[in-house]
Amino acid sequence: MSALSDRLAAGKFTVTAELSPVRGASAAAMTDRAAALRGWVDAVNLTDNQGSHVRMSSWAAALAAKAAGLEPIMQMTCRDRNRIALQSDLLGAASAGIENFLFMSGDHPASGDHPGAKPVFDLDSTQLTWTAATMRDEGRLLSGAGLKPPPERIFLGAVENPFAPPLEFRAERAGKKIAAGARFIQTQYVFDTGVFAGWLRRLGDLGLLEACHVLAGVGVIRSARMLEFLSSGRVPGVVVPEPVRKRLGAVPADQTGAEGARVAAEIIAELRELPGVAGVHLLTAGYEKQTPALLEMAGVSRAD
Amino acid sequence: MGRFDADGVRLGQHEGRGRYPASPATVGEHKTMSRAPVPFRPRLSPRAAYLMQKVLAPNPVNRALGAAVERWPLARRLFTAGERQAKERLFGCRMCAQCALPVTGYSCPMGCPKELRNGPCGGVGPGGACEVYPELRCVWVAGYERAASEGHAGDLRRLQRPVDHRKFGDSSWLNYWAGRDENLWTADDLLARKGRPPL
Incomplete structure (x- = not known):
């Protein structure tokens, strides 16, 4: 399996980071961004037209990240491709040596730069995970047609938002994805570690932590503007709790970023102590240069 | 598709980010001939809906009725129109012909703007609002509450298989009684099982 899968299986604290593909046709620009993270993270997530804004495709960006010496996790959403295109792209990416995949529904086109686009959503994220696992393990497509050879080395992941209603169902929803074949789960921003710990406990009670590695999402609020944006409710699924808002609001505006980094470092340190947390997933795209300092502040040493 | 009266939803209300913009043709008008899925609040209480499930079960009477209706094209058309x-x-039915209502608390997942069949997306607002139509309630938040209120929350654990888009417009009741939809979903105990059910 992949290097990411090996590291998780070895039980080592794992750091992944989001790396958003550029809006342009240059792989060099991708390689540049990736370089700052080399040696500090175990894998990078290449987002799939995040927020429904058109970017370089995630497979191309994953290849650029790989060329820069990073382990890529290729994200695939259900928003833009039907089951034919999804299976085809998965085969193509696997043939090019991409081994880690992360599946999600994806933001709706209405929130992006092409709001008139046709939303596809032919499969949902659970069905897509199930399809990929079937391709790998049974060597066949959804149609039943055989694959020669199947994508034998692919390592599958899914996402969950422990903070979105219905809270009681969120562990079970992750459980459905695990039953479908997901072996790692990356979460939405964790600001409220209490709610997160409750979700994690529920996963454990369902016996799912043995089947799956959880990487907790951590973001850095870099400015007063970003705090306002994240608190506005305009970012699907993101909630900044009152205590964090208060703490960041209490410092002068030019120090929001520094305080935001301290909050993130404290959250990372706290998450690290939670049983069942395999690592953290840094939702810090565009913050690559400051990421090493953040990890140092959180007491996470350079990846070996 | 026929009239789609989604709880008095007006397209003109969905201006701004995350919403479809208003157009002169639709502002102030009820959404008709809708192609885009819009969350719908069920008009039948959970209790009544689960009772209806008993009436619609594929018992010998319903199976015979279904078989008879399917013999005559006109009867089939009328039956389907009635359904x-x-x-x-x-339920705001969009006639996918692969009805998931019995295992979703009778809240239709095809009204989800992403047509998700396996549970809510991660974009549900703190109060249970839909990501795309913030003034409407997420169909899965409603479905979970409705199912749980009647002791059916476990239904939502079932894995739902992909929809067959060729069947849109057909009668799901006839499909149900004829046993053509038996593989729509898995059992509800899969979280406790080791192996993955076949897709």
Whole structure:
């Protein structure tokens, strides 16, 4: 399996980071961004037209990240491709040596730069995970047609938002994805570690932590503007709790970023102590240069 | 598709980020001939809906009725039109012909703007609002509450297989009684099982 899968299986604290593909046709620009993270993270997530804004495709960006010496996790959403295109792209990416995949529904086109686009959503994220696992393990497509050879080395992941209603169902929803074949789960921003710990406990009670590695999402609020944006409710699924808002609001505006980094470092340190947390997933795209300092502040040493 | 009266939803209300913009043709008008899925609040209480499930079970009487209706094209058309009328009004049915209502608390997942069949997306607002139509309630938040209120929350654990888009417009009741939809979902105990059910 992949290097990411090996590291998780070895039980080592794992750091992944989001790396958003550029809006342009240059792989060099991708390689540049990736370089700052080399040696500090175990894998990078290449987002799939995040927020429904058109970017370089995630497979191309994953290849650029790989060329820069990073382990890529290729994200695939259900928003833009039907089951034919999804299976085809998965085969193509696997043939090019991409081994880690992360599946999600994806933001709706209405929130992006092409709001008139046709939303596809032919499969949902659970069905897509199930399809990929079937391709790998049974060597066949959804149609039943055989694959020669199947994508034998692919390592599958899914996402969950422990903070979105219905809270009681969120562990079970992750459980459905695990039953479908997901072996790692990356979460939405964790600001409220209490709610997160409750979700994690529920996963454990369902016996799912043995089947799956959880990487907790951590973001850095870099400015007063970003705090306002994240608190506005305009970012699907993101909630900044009152205590964090208060703490960041209490410092002068030019120090929001520094305080935001301290909050993130404290959250990372706290998450690290939670049983069942395999690592953290840094939702810090565009913050690559400051990421090493953040990890140092959180007491996470350079990846070996 | 027929009239789609999604709880008095007006397209003009969905201006701004995350919403479809208003157009002169639709502002102030009820959404008709809708192609885009819009969350619908079920008009039948959970208790009544689960009772209806008993009436619609594929018992010998219903199976015979279904078989008889399927013998005559006109009867089939009329039956299907009747089903559409009833389910559109009660559940905002979009006639996918692969009805998931019995295991979703009778809140239709095809009204989800992403047509998710396996549970809510991660974009549900703190109060249970839909990501795309913030003034409407997420169909899965409603479905979970409705199912749980009648002791059916475990239904939502089932894995739902992909929809067959060729079947849109057909009668799901006839499909149900004829046993053509038996593989729509898995059992509800899969979280406790080791192996993955076949897709």
